[in-house]
Amino acid sequence: MADVALSHSSAITSRQSFLNPRRRRLITSVVLAAICIVWVYPLVWMVSASFKSNSEIFAGGGLIPENPTFENFVRAWHEANIGAYFFNTLFVTVGSVLITTISAALMGYALGRRPFPGRATLFGLMLFTLFIPQGYTIIPVFELLSNLGLGQSLWGLMLATCGHSIVIFTLLFAGYFSQMPKELEEASRMDGVGPVKTFWYVMLPLSKPIIVTVVVMQTLQAWNDFLLPLVITLANPALRTLSVGIYSFRGEHFIDWGGMTAGSTITIVPVIILFLFLQRYFIDGLAGAVKG
Amino acid sequence: MAGVKLTGVAKKFGAVEVIRGVDIEIGEGEFCVFVGPSGCGKSTLLRMIAGLEEITAGSVEIGGRRVNDIDPSERGTAMVFQTYALYPHMTVSQNMGFGLRMNGVPKPEIAKRVAEAARILQIEPLLDRKPKQLSGGQRQRVAIGRAIVRDPQVFLFDEPLSNLDAELRVATRLEIAKLHGQLQGSTMIYVTHDQVEAMTLADRIVVLRDGRVEQMGEPMELYERPANLFVAGFIGSPKMNFIKLRATGDGGQPAAELPDGSRFALSGPEANGAATLGVRADGLKPVDRDGVFTGEITVVEQLGDAVFVYVRTPWGQEIVARFEPGAKVRVGERISFALGGRTHFFDADGRGLTGVTPGNTISEARLSA
Amino acid sequence: MSTRQIDGLSRRAFLASSSAFALAALAGRSLAQEVKNIDPSIAEKITIADPSLDLPPADGPFRWLDSGGQKGVFYRQFFPKYAETRGIEVVYDGLPWNEIATVLPLGIRNGSAPDAFNLPNGMPPAVAVAEGWVQPLDDLIPDLDAWKAGFPAGSFVEGVNVIEGKTYGLPYTSERRCSSLLLFSRKAMELTEFDPGPGAPLTWDQFRTAAAQITKNSGGSMFGLIMGGNQGNRWSANLVQLANRGGAACASSVAGCLSCVDYRTGEIVVDKDEFVEAMELLLAIRDDGSMFPGIMSLNAPQARAFVEQGGAGMILQGPWNVPIWEANNPDFDFGLAPTPAPEGKDGKTIVDALPSAANTMYVNAAAKNPAYAADVFHYMGTLDGQVAWGNVVGPSDPPIFPKAAEEAEMSERSKAVIALQEKQVRVSPVVYARSPGFTKVAQLYEEPTPNLANVVQGLYTGQLSGVKESLSKLKDAMNAALDKAITDANAEGANVRREDLVYSDWDPSVDYAS
């Protein structure tokens, strides 16, 4: 934007010609770079600390470790049981992403495109629940899972994790599908393709931006989720997810800054990699959420 | 191959009646165009034939079989959509073969049919492209190809050309006309709001308005004998000139009075009811005297093969007349016209009157005398 | 104040007092991790005798749940050996108290609760019995009476681990602990003019001066005093025990319907001068700048670690610090002394009952392997088991058999702690024994917010002002809550009165005994 408004006429004056668009851009870049470095400093500091011994961390000093060590990672991996927690989290995340995406897409399709009786009511109900804080509903959720025999299993956790954002995702899908030309469905209907196949072969492939958004958002949700896994895995620490594991590791190692930062680093690496790979789709999808 | 017969077909959306009892019979192999202004229900009617809209009342028969409650895919119809409705994530050949694939047609058979359709439409080089990589015209062909591979008895076109630019529209119109020739015996139903398309393509035109059939017939029949004001105004370009008449027939001799008070005689059995005079641009002949009316030229449009001259009448109406190329007319000139070609008369309800012909101008002098 | 009479333990007050450990046991959880250098030979010294009873084949793994901490250290060594000897599989879980509070009720409901467990903090055993969570030991341990006779007097108390004549809990650790010992780094103490020790407590003034001197003389690298400030129980325990030293005769409960009750009068004494002055002492240390910065974001283990690392000189904490420091950092030179007392005073530290209610183990009413639970319980109630326990746990959760405490192998410091606690800690009357209806009161009692821990925190951070006013307000709220609970309990037929809390014969300087 910096150069956009540099006008013809004003560019003639000497002050302005010093600040030509290129220079302006350069200055903007430098300022932004400085801000961004401060912005990510805590995370960089965390990664840096994870390679330092505790005494070096406490001594302060620069970001580059004097005697880089992997010991923190080894310790965090073993003592925080990160390996096992990692796979628990992965299991819950992948499962909940699959279930959520498919259910939200199906429901979003029906809500967005199919004029079935009760559609408006369901829409209203979903909007109504969208704004109600869910933190305190954990007891009924747990009761339900217990009654289903899933109160202490990763499956239960996976299912309950799906509940978090299903409404938002459904509305995202519904919004997206409702904007699709209905001729696509009609064409496929003329071709003798049933609603299920049409959904699967035509509509779903076309909703890739939303799918990616939902996948990333649900991954973040499942990977971040705290209260739900905390309660569900209370009785069985072997089922803990990374967030809960790191939280309790922290409870046990308040002074082991190296271990905590190493554990944290291990935890965020997969999500960050996922984000870097999918960021274009993800950002498009998020953007769609506000435009739609 | 089959004809299509609509009997008393009606459609309601809630309390809104969109189609109000339509009876149409389209013969096998016929190219029938539904034409009408926006909102006249032509697309709805087409979609009812396709099975995309439910039929509130009446019956639709295709090939003698009542299809009201038959699934779209079972009706033997194929549809080409205005927006093409190509599946964006599939290649051209996948687009064309999708329906067949989903219905378990063996792969070699699909390939064969797709290749055949591609050959007919000359889109073989495009088969592996995605719709995004195609031009509008090419997309249109793919959409038609998708219809062809289904080998339907009835082709349904829903304004297939409206998304194309003018030049392409003309070219594609020709292609469709050719296609109709190639696909021997295929019945085609074509919806458009463009009367030129209707005139050029149709074996038969159905003019619709407000969910009713205004007139049905061959193009020239409609052009020459519009059943009512609406059809008369809708068919033909430039639009037919309409001039309000005041019937002044006294006694035996019917006559009509133009808004400026000039009068001319009328003859014919229904002459007394004439309320509107309709005359196309080529029905006005410039005359030196005894013209029906005189006006001042406001605009001259040179089209090369013709000249359209817009004339302001004394009562302030703008009338268009066709001149031969090279006609020497200038803006600001006054010019008199006589009714030199086919004229149309309509009664107060807009119904076309048959057999009414204009007679001589009744001069002021005679009048005053 | 003459005859002694132990009726039993106030379950609720008891549990409440133990919730000091409750939250400390959040820390407790960490102990298991923190004590890394356990001598493996200790496990070898655990001898497991033949089964005390006929053991049926196990139905699935035998599962044991407690609050971990030092207990975890013991059981993680004990159970592998036990499992091997008995030829069964054992699953041991050590969970923080707040997790037990959530997990156990849910587990009971969906049938996944372990065979033996600690009750959630704040849950009166009578409630657990009434709700059918636990089963009595009477039918599980054949020689029950002989076994019980091996315990010191006051171990089995009606209303605490005996309900309506049936024995439910295994009371295997002693509550005779002082959770606000003055623990200090010798290096830090050398910066002061004082030399405290087990027999030489500091006065409050000395304590304050020492803190200031450490801060000043270390040149700012070290602060005089540290506390786990975001852990409410540390505030209340320290305040009550400082007040105890000034003569306040009430247990250091953080919660519960009978917290801070002086049984001599039956009154809640939380706004008495001893309390006010103890609070003002803490505020003075804060205002001197001698308190470690940012303690409101520290929990107890963190605070403990800063002492070890040289960030702070002194800490008011429990005996469990001793084995932790010794195990983690053998080079760390630290000393200990009783809680500082006001000039010229030497009040006792009061606990609600002899057995540690928090550590008491119960058998699941729906246990799959009750016999094995009983077998382990039986073992823990023998001298062998008690010594094995003492060897590992040391002074943190002392064995309830005094003989075991003597016989167990412990460091000098640990022995000194136990001796100090024997001298310093006294058991108060237990109201549940005399008036069983109070179990109902305990169930119905609704703790006021803010509670004592909150008020102390609020005063410390400056969100509350006026020590006396705040504590009086708290007392009124506690009284109101207690009176309401009594009224409600009577409505349900408890038949109790506020006067039941008065034990005019109680002498706080000696254990109250029947």
Add this chain to the structure above:
Amino acid sequence: MSATELHIPHTPAATRQGLAARIWKSRIDYLFLVPGLLIFGAFIVWPLIASEYYSLLNWTGFGAAKKFVGLQNYRELLQDEFFLNAFKRSFLFTLATVPLQMFISLVFAILLNNKLLKLSTLFRTMIFLPVVTPVVVIAIVIALMLSPFNGPINGLLLDAGLFERAVDFLGSPQLVLWTLAGVFVWKWTGVTLIYWLAALQTVPEELYEAAKLDGVKTWQVTVFVVLPIIAPFAVVIGLISAIAALNVFPLIQSTTQGGPFFASEVMEVFIFRIAFAPSGGMVPQLGYASAAGVLFGLAVMILTIFQIVAVRRARRKDPANG
């Protein structure tokens, strides 16, 4: 064009058919709904209904003893200063974070919206990183960074001579809520930034060009052309951000648990404390906590409805975005 016709079929047709027939006809649609409805019903609707029922009980959440007390919980809540304070803090927190977050992200968005700025994707990614970092990790990092003892930030402040004594960001009752608000803004600005960038996409390129030719300065274009165009989005973005800001439980629970002395206890933390984590020997009061949740939910909903009305108004005023 038959555009108008095309839209008509979308309105659920009230045909002459009976409801049953229409339902039967839509049976496949209901099939589509099944998995989603199961999840929605089980994990959202049922807990809500259950909570509202619980809110009428005097119930710990565990024992079998449920006592119906009608609206008593609600009456008590309205006199509970801790509830009222938590309520107030929640809204204060929202009022502090939402505008700040929106402003910071808007500035970023305007700067990053320059196609010629080569590093803009990198910058955007950097600003987005805290968003993808789990809250628990953020809590750890923040606690370490802000530690008054050995923490790098205090080290910096002390070295710079800005303060004499270390600042206890998370331990001081005066600072803690604002510290957390800052952390919250830092964590979530990345998302708002994306929303703003999306909004900026709707500003036609020609407008910038036209302004350029008119000799209008950058800031003038921004203030007088761009901002008015994207203004309607502000309401939507504000709404999304406000909802997010009311759900700060994980951040606060994993940093201060609402302390010190309730200074950072917002609504969700209050509810959690009452329902699950009563301090000391306090008994959980699920009924009471549920009532608090219901009241809070109602308040949030009313707030939301206000905002939605505002959105509608804004959209109506600006036909371009209708």
